[in-house]
Amino acid sequence: xxxxxxxxxxxxxxxxxxxxxxxxxxxxxxxxxxxxxxxxxxxxxxxxxxxxxxxxxxxxxxxxxxxxxxxxxxxxxxxxxxxxxxxxxxxxxxxxxxxxxxxxxxxxxxxxxxxxxxxxxxxxxxxxxxxxxxxxxxxxxxxxxxxxxxxxxxxxxxxxxxxxxxxxxxxxxxxxxxxxxxxxxxxxxxxxxxxxxxxxxxxxxxxxxxxxxxxxxxxxxxxxxxxxxxxxxxxxxxxxxxxxxxxxxxxxxxxxxxxxxxxxxxxxxxxxxxxxxxxxxxxxxxxxxxxxxxxxxxxxxxxxxxxxxxxxxxxxxxxxxxxxxxxxxxxxxxxxxxxxxxxxxxxxxxxxxxxxxxxxxxxxxxxxxxxxxxxxxxxxxxxxxxxxxxxxxxxxxxxxxxxxxxxxxxxxxxxxxxxxxxxxxxxxxxxxxxxxxxxxxxxxxxxxxxxxxxxxxxxxxxxxxxxxxxxxxxxx
RNA sequence: CGGGACGUGGCGCAGUCUGGCUAGCGCACCUGAAUGGGGUUCAGGGGGUCGGAGGUUCAAAUCCUCUCGUCCCGACCA
Numbered sequence: 036x037x038x039x040x041x042x043x044x045x046x047x048x049x050x051x052x053x054x055x056x057x058x059x060x061x062x063x064x065x066x067x068x069x070x071x072x073x074x075x076x077x078x079x080x081x082x083x084x085x086x087x088x089x090x091x092x093x094x095x096x097x098x099x100x101x102x103x104x105x106x107x108x109x110x111x112x113x114x115x116x117x118x119x120x121x122x123x124x125x126x127x128x129x130x131x132x133x134x135x136x137x138x139x140x141x142x143x144x145x146x147x148x149x150x151x152x153x154x155x156x157x158x159x160x161x162x163x164x165x166x167x168x169x170x171x172x173x174x175x176x177x178x179x180x181x182x183x184x185x186x187x188x189x190x191x192x193x194x195x196x197x198x199x200x201x202x203x204x205x206x207x208x209x210x211x212x213x214x215x216x217x218x219x220x221x222x223x224x225x226x227x228x229x230x231x232x233x234x235x236x237x238x239x240x241x242x243x244x245x246x247x248x249x250x251x252x253x254x255x256x257x258x259x260x261x262x263x264x265x266x267x268x269x270x271x272x273x274x275x276x277x278x279x280x281x282x283x284x285x286x287x288x289x290x291x292x293x294x295x296x297x298x299x300x301x302x303x304x305x306x307x308x309x310x311x312x313x314x315x316x317x318x319x320x321x322x323x324x325x326x327x328x329x330x331x332x333x334x335x336x337x338x339x340x341x342x343x344x345x346x347x348x349x350x351x352x353x354x355x356x357x358x359x360x361x362x363x364x365x366x367x368x369x370x371x372x373x374x375x376x377x378x379x380x381x382x383x384x385x386x387x388x389x390x391x392x393x394x395x396x397x398x399x400x401x402x403x404x405x406x407x408x409x410x411x412x413x414x415x416x417x418x419x420x421x422x423x424x425x426x427x428x429x430x431x432x433x434x435x436x437x438x439x440x441x442x443x444x445x446x447x448x449x450x451x452x453x454x455x456x457x458x459x460x461x462x463x464x465x466x467x468x469x470x471x472x473x474x475x476x477x478x479x480x481x482x483x484x485x486x487x488x489x490x491x492x493x494x495x496x497x498x499x500x501x502x503x504x505x506x507x508x509x510x511x
Numbered sequence: 512c513g514g515g516a517c518g519u520g521g522c523g524c525a526g527u528c529u530g531g532c533u534a535g536c537g538c539a540c541c542u543g544a545a546u547g548g549g550g551u552u553c554a555g556g557g558g559g560u561c562g563g564a565g566g567u568u569c570a571a572a573u574c575c576u577c578u579c580g581u582c583c584c585g586a587c588c589a
Contacts, residue, residue: 067581122587144589178587185588238589258589295589328548366549373549384548394548511588 040374042309047253048181054303055182057374058312068180068187072296075375076183078320080190080296084170086222086317087192087294090214096166096194101148103171104139109147113272116146119239123175141174146240146265146291149195150273157197157287159278164207165197183300184257184511191295197287199277201266204288208264211292212245215260223298224315224427225249225305226434227259228457228506230482235466238291242266248481248506250434251304254455256481256508259301262292300511305430306399312376313398315426316419323355323415324377326368328384335361341388345381348412353419373398378422379415381406399425440504444495447507451476457508461501463494472496478507 040057041049055061060076072080088098104127111117120143127139142148149167157165174188194211198204212229219225227247237244241263249259270276270287279285306313316322325346327338342357349355358368365382372380382394391408395415399422406414437456441447450458462468462480472495473479483505494501 173589175588179585189589191589261589293589297589326548330547332545361547364547364549364551366547366551368550369548370550382548386548 040309040311043252043307050307050309051300051304052182054307054311054374058376060299060303060312061182063182066187068177070182070186072190075320076299079299079302079314079318082318082320083218083222083298084192087214087218088168088170090218091168091192091194094166094210094214095164096168096196098169099167100169100171101142101145101152103142105142105145105148107138107140109151110140112147113240113268115268116240116272120144120175123177125174125176142171143173143175144291144293145169145171145173145193146195146269147273150269150275150289153195153197153287154273154275157275157277160199160280163197163199163277163287164203166194166207167196168192168194181300181511183296183303185297189295189297191293194290194292196290197270197275198290199279199285199288201288204266204290205264208245208262208290208292211290212247212260212262215247215262215292215294218294219247219249219259219298219301220427222315222317223302223305224317224423224430225259225301226427226431228482228484230484230506232261232482233466233469233480233505235469236480238263240265240268241291242268245485246482248457248508248510249301249305250437250457250508251301251511252307252433253304254437254509256457256506256510257297257301257304258481258510259298260292260294263290265289265291306426307376310370311374313426314376314378316378316423319376319378320354321356321375321377322353322419323349323379323381324372325355325357325381325383326365326372327357327359328365328382328387329361330385334385338383338385338388342381342383342393345383345393345408345411349415353412353415369396378419381411381415397422399429438506441495442492447472447478447495448476451478451507451509455509457481457506459504459506460495461490461492461503462505462507463497463499463501465494465497465499468494468496472507477509479510481506481508481510 040053043050058075059073061070061072064071124143125141128135170192172188172190177185177187180186196207198207216227216229219227227249229247232244232246243264245262246258247260249257251257267286267288269289275287276284277287303312325342327342329335339359346355346357378398380396387393392405393411395404395406439450439456439458441450441458441460447458447460469480487503489502490504492501493499
């Protein structure tokens with residue numbers, strides 16, 4: 036008997052929502068487009084934060100915090116930036132019961148206020164590079180929202196750096212793209228394609244944008260992190276200059292990069308199954324759950340102390356919990372913890388106690404393994420690693436199966452509307468073609484690979500010369 | 512903003528067309544007992560005035576008018 040979760044094959048969107056509700060990651064809030072992140076979801080976010088934060092620090096960045104409210108005029112300083120963000124900004128017009136002299140925008144991203152501050156802090160080349168990150172919430176007034184994927188308010192991290200040269204800025208942009216890629220693959224077990232965005236898809240105000248793109252189980256792509264080379268656009272807009280070694284005033288070069296709670300959506304849609312959430316062990320807030328199997332009224336205490344003893348041997352290295360609730364049956368608990376995505380479940384009942392073993396069950400494969408009492412710790416550690424690896428391989432296999440090299444527009448349209456996935460095809464570089472393709476097929480350019488082998492061909496849409504292939508897909 | 516649908520205990524719904532019994536069901540919740548290796552069973556129990564306002568009527572969840580809200584589809588997007 037199954038209830039609660041819609042099958043993926045039946046309705047992927049509903050499945051996605053069911054998984055989130057079932058795993059208690061989040062819930063709908065009274066405010067349209069906003070969500071409440073519940074403890075299960077938030078602890079997952081904290082786990083992500085801790086790894087990312089460590090990587091940011093290792094690459095020389097420091098955390099800081101800038102205000103939520105930004106003078107409206109700041110947003111207007113960089114032409115392309117205004118155009119990109121103005122429509123989705125929430126604006127505060129009143130405060131303290133009075134109309135404000137200048138409206139304040141709730142940050143949709145913090146480039147403007149940060150660069151207003153950078154102007155004060157950067158005088159000389161000795162002040163560079165300036166490497167700042169902030170963890171915060173941002174607000175974007177979206178038309179259509181979905182839990183974790185697109186909500187009006189979301190949590191993220193935004194890095195903002197200032198450099199003396201264009202080369203350094205570019206290097207930084209790619210370095211952070213690489214951090215994101217490492218995080219996605221090694222921690223979230225999500226294979227990603229990295230590359231550059233087309234001009235149409237790039238960040239408003241950037242010279243160019245790099246992205247990591249993941250493929251979800253329904254064949255749609257999801258942008259999971261972006262890194263922007265902002266060139267001197269914001270330095271110009273906010274007049275941020277420094278004096279170089281030769282005494283000359285120069286404009287500063289900038290980057291910014293971000294990863295958001297959307298990553299949780301990516302996690303769900305990459306690894307989840309019809310039973311619910313499946314978490315990669317490295318990000319799972321809870322890695323092992325112990326479930327005592329009681330028989331009759333007697334002996335509950337013995338089973339529990341048997342479990343407690345074994346569980347205690349994991350302490351410090353592996354996060355676990357003992358679910359000793361009496362009011363639920365084992366089967367009920369199995370389902371509940373499966374929905375929550377816990378990587379390993381360990382059952383122990385009278386039979387196990389007698390044999391001096393426990394039964395471990397893998398969330399990813401459902402495989403049951405008998406573990407002798409004294410080998411639990413080593414074995415669990417080993418299986419967690421295996422799960423981590425398998426999840427990545429499985430996802431990678433899926434992406435490979437769903438990446439199609441296409442040479443003509445007919446096939447292109449067929450694949451987009453049929454199988455979906457990534458389509459690796461020639462594009463001439465003309466935004467006009469890109470637009471046409473989007474209108475006709477709903478597919479967009481997800482990324483232009485950084486180093487593609489020279490592969491001469493013709494644009495799928497217009498037939499003009501093309502030297503490289505790009506990845507197309509329908510996207511979230 | 513355009514097209515469609517829907518608002519009835521916490522959640523999901525029936526009842527509305529064809530006004531009329533005490534507004535019903537499933538899940539969840541509470542109490543008790545048995546059960547316990549894949550959502551256990553039985554018994555008992557609490558909780559709604561039908562999104563809101565107005566109107567028609569002897570009588571409105573049901574008909575009419577207005578209003579508010581939500582969801583889905585499209586134009587925008589980490």
